[in-house]
Amino acid sequence: MGLNLLAVAAVGGAGAPAAILQSGVSNIVVNGLIISALYAVVAIGFTLIFGVGGVLNLAHGASITVGAFGAYYVARVFGMGAWAGLVAGVLVAAAFGAALYLAMIRRMEDEPIMVMILTLVTAVAVEQFVLTVEGSQPKAIPALVGGVTRVAGTNLQHNLVVVFAVSWAIILALFLFVNYTDAGKALIATSMSRKGAALVGIESDRVNLATWVIAGALAGLAGVFLGSFQTAHWAMGRAPLVLSFTIVVLGGVGSIKGSVVGAYLIGFLEVITTRVFDPRLQTLVPLVVLLLVLLVKPEGLFGRELAEA
Amino acid sequence: MATTDAAAPESAPDVLSTDDLRVTYGKVLALREIDLTVREGEVVSVIGPNGAGKTTLANTVSGFLDYEGSAEYRGREVADRSVSDLVSEGLIHCTEKRDLFGYMTVDDNLRLGAYRHGEDADERLEYVYDLFPALAERTEQNARTMSGGEQQMLAIGRALMGAPDLLVLDEPTLGLAPVILEDISDAIEEINDEGVTVLLFEQNVTFAMNHADRIYLLENGEVVREGSPGELRGDDYIRESYLGG
Numbered sequence: 001m002g003l004n005l006l007a008v009a010a011v012g013g014a015g016a017p018a019a020i021l022q023s024g025v026s027n028i029v030v031n032g033l034i035i036s037a038l039y040a041v042v043a044i045g046f047t048l049i050f051g052v053g054g055v056l057n058l059a060h061g062a063s064i065t066v067g068a069f070g071a072y073y074v075a076r077v078f079g080m081g082a083w084a085g086l087v088a089g090v091l092v093a094a095a096f097g098a099a100l101y102l103a104m105i106r107r108m109e110d111e112p113i114m115v116m117i118l119t120l121v122t123a124v125a126v127e128q129f130v131l132t133v134e135g136s137q138p139k140a141i142p143a144l145v146g147g148v149t150r151v152a153g154t155n156l157q158h159n160l161v162v163v164f165a166v167s168w169a170i171i172l173a174l175f176l177f178v179n180y181t182d183a184g185k186a187l188i189a190t191s192m193s194r195k196g197a198a199l200v201g202i203e204s205d206r207v208n209l210a211t212w213v214i215a216g217a218l219a220g221l222a223g224v225f226l227g228s229f230q231t232a233h234w235a236m237g238r239a240p241l242v243l244s245f246t247i248v249v250l251g252g253v254g255s256i257k258g259s260v261v262g263a264y265l266i267g268f269l270e271v272i273t274t275r276v277f278d279p280r281l282q283t284l285v286p287l288v289v290l291l292l293v294l295l296v297k298p299e300g301l302f303g304r305e306l307a308e309a
Numbered sequence: 310m311a312t313t314d315a316a317a318p319e320s321a322p323d324v325l326s327t328d329d330l331r332v333t334y335g336k337v338l339a340l341r342e343i344d345l346t347v348r349e350g351e352v353v354s355v356i357g358p359n360g361a362g363k364t365t366l367a368n369t370v371s372g373f374l375d376y377e378g379s380a381e382y383r384g385r386e387v388a389d390r391s392v393s394d395l396v397s398e399g400l401i402h403c404t405e406k407r408d409l410f411g412y413m414t415v416d417d418n419l420r421l422g423a424y425r426h427g428e429d430a431d432e433r434l435e436y437v438y439d440l441f442p443a444l445a446e447r448t449e450q451n452a453r454t455m456s457g458g459e460q461q462m463l464a465i466g467r468a469l470m471g472a473p474d475l476l477v478l479d480e481p482t483l484g485l486a487p488v489i490l491e492d493i494s495d496a497i498e499e500i501n502d503e504g505v506t507v508l509l510f511e512q513n514v515t516f517a518m519n520h521a522d523r524i525y526l527l528e529n530g531e532v533v534r535e536g537s538p539g540e541l542r543g544d545d546y547i548r549e550s551y552l553g554g
Contacts, residue, residue: 182424189410189421196408198373200471201396201425 026152028271034160036267037167039247042222043259044174045215046244051191051254052211054112055105059119060219060244061237062126067093067220068232069130072139082142082228089224090217097216101209109208123237130234138231141224163225170221171260174214178256187211191254250290252300261301265289321348324475324506325370325400329378332362332369339365340530343378347475347508352501354509354521356551362530363510364405367479370508371395371402382475397425399474405483405510407464411453415444418452418463422470430470437466440496458489465496469505476500479510490516514551518542526551 042064049057070092075085100122108114143159150156178184190197190207197204219240226236247266251258266286273285293301323346330343340362347353357363368374370382372392380387382400390398410418419437423430438445441462447455452463461481468476481493497520501507511517517524518538526534526547534541541547 182427185413185417185421186424189413192410192412193408195373195404195406196410198392199396199402199404199408200421200423200467201393202421203391203393 032268032271034164036264040260040263041167042240043244043247045218047248047259059122061241062123063093063219064223065237066096067223068227071224082144090220093220094213094217097212101212138233141227252302255302258302327380331377351522352507354517355525356517357527361527401468401471401473402477403468405479409452416448422467426472475506477508482513
C-alpha cells in the first residue's frame with residue numbers, strides 16, 4: 001500500500017541526493033510529516049469525488065499516472081524543465097478528470113455500479129496504454145529542486161521539502177476554498193443535499209465537473225511528486241488508489257479534514273512501523289488499525305460530511 | 310391565525326399556469342389533465358389526501374420532473390429552463406422534506422439560499438431573522454440539530470433568501486406542533502403581504518382554507534374541485550370528507 005518514500009529516499013531515488021534518513025525520532029517526524037502531506041493530497045481528490053458525486057472513482061490512480069507522464073513528457077522529452085513539467089502534469093490530469101466526467105460519468109450518474117465499472121476499465125486502459133507506448137521501463141522525472149539540508153540530524157532533500165510545502169499549500173488553499181467561497185460552499189452543499197442545492201439554484205452538473213477537475217489536478221500533482229523522487233511507470237497509480245481508499249474510509253468518506261487526519265495516521269504508522277518494527281509490516285499495520293477503527297466507528301473518524309472539512 | 314377569503318383581482322397576470330398537465334412514473338399516470346392558474350399576488354392552495362399527487366405537482370411546476378401538456382411560469386414553459394434558471398427567475402420551491410444542508414449552520418443555509426441573488430443578501434437575511442426570531446437566536450447552530458418546526462422555518466427562510474416571485478410551499482405544516490403552526494401561518498401571511506405569490510400544497514385543509522384565495526382539490530392525480538375557500542366550505546363533499554361534516 002505504501003508509496004515506499006522511505007526506501008527510495010534512503011537509497012536516493014531518481015537522481016536524488018543522499019538519504020534523508022539517519023535514525024531516531026527526528027527521522028520519524030520529518031518523514032512522517034512529508035509522506036503524510038503527499039498522502040493527504042492523493043486522498044482528498046478521491047474523497048471529494050465520492051462526497052460530492054457519490055462516485056467511487058477507481059480511475060483516481062490513473063489520474064496520478066496521467067499527471068506523472070504529462071510531466072515526464074514536458075520536462076524530459078520536450079526538455080522544458082521540472083517546473084514546466086509540474087504545471088503540465090497538473091493541467092493534463094485536470095483535463096483527464098474533466099474528460100472522464102463529461103464523456104462517461106455524467107451520462108451514468110444514476111447507475112453507481114456502472115460508474116464504478118467504467119472507472120475501473122478506464123484505470124486498466126490507461127495502464128495498458130502507457131505500457132504499450134512507454135514500455136515497462138520506469139521513467140525519471142527531474143526533481144523540482146536539488147540539494148540537501150541537514151535538519152535535526154536528518155538529511156533532508158530539498159525536493160521533498162518542496163513536496164511538503166506545496167502539498168500543504170494546496171491543502172490549505174482547498175480548505176479556504178470550500179469554507180470561505182461561494183463556489184466552495186456550493187460544493188459542500190451539493191455533497192450534503194443534491195436536491196437542496198438545486199433548490200437554491202446550484203447547478204450540480206457544474207459542481208461535479210469542478211470536483212472532477214480539482215480531484216484530477218490533485219492526483220496529477222501527486223503523480224508529478226511521486227515521479228520526481230521515485231519514477232513514473234505504467235502501474236504507479238495502483239498503490240495510491242488503495243492508499244486513498246484506506247485513508248478516506250479511515251478518516252470518513254467525504255470529509256477533507258478526515259482525509260488529512262487519516263493521511264497523517266497512515267503516514268506515521270507506516271514510518272513508525274518501518275523504522276521501529278519491521279519494514280515488511282508497513283502495509284499490514286495501517287490496515288489492522290483501519291479494521292479496528294471501522295469496528296468501533298464504522299463511519300470513520302470524521303463521518304462523511306464535507307462541511308467538517 | 311389570520312383568515313383570507315378574498316381572491317386577488319382576476320385581471321392580475323398569471324404567474325403560473327398549467328394546461329392538460331400530465332406526469333407519469335413509468336406506466337403509472339401520476340397526474341392527469343391538471344389545469345391550474347396562479348395569479349400575481351394570490352395565495353393558491355392545492356389540497357388533497359396523502360398520495361393524491363400534491364408533491365408530484367409541486368416538483369413538476371418547479372422544474373424537477375418531466376411532463377406532458379403545458380406548464381408555464383411567467384409565460385414560458387417550465388421545461389424550457391433549468392431548475393437553476395427558474396430559481397434565478399424567482400420560482401423558489403420549499404420542499405416537503407425541507408432538503409436543508411444539515412451539517413451547515415443556520416446562517417450558512419440562509420446565505421446559500423441567496424446563491425442566485427447575492428446582491429441584497431444582507432438585507433434579506435435581516436428580513437428572515439425578523440420573520441423568524443427563533444432562527445436569529447440560532448445562527449451558528451447546525452440545521453440537523455434543530456427541531457422540526459425550526460427546520461421548517463429555516464427551509465422557508467432559505468427560500469425567501471432567493472427573492473421569490475412565486476413561492477411553492479409543499480406541506481409546510483406537516484408534523485408541526487400547533488404553536489409552530491401559528492408561526493408558519495403568520496409568516497405566510499406576511500410573505501404574501503410583501504407581494505410574494507404563494508402556491509401552497511397542504512394536507513391540512515383548515516390551514517389551507519385560512520390562507521388561500523383559491524383552492525384546488527386534488528384526488529388520485531386529478532383536480533376534482535376548485536373555487537374560493539367560501540365556495541368549497543359550502544360543498545357537501547368537501548365538508549364531509551375534509552372538514553369533518
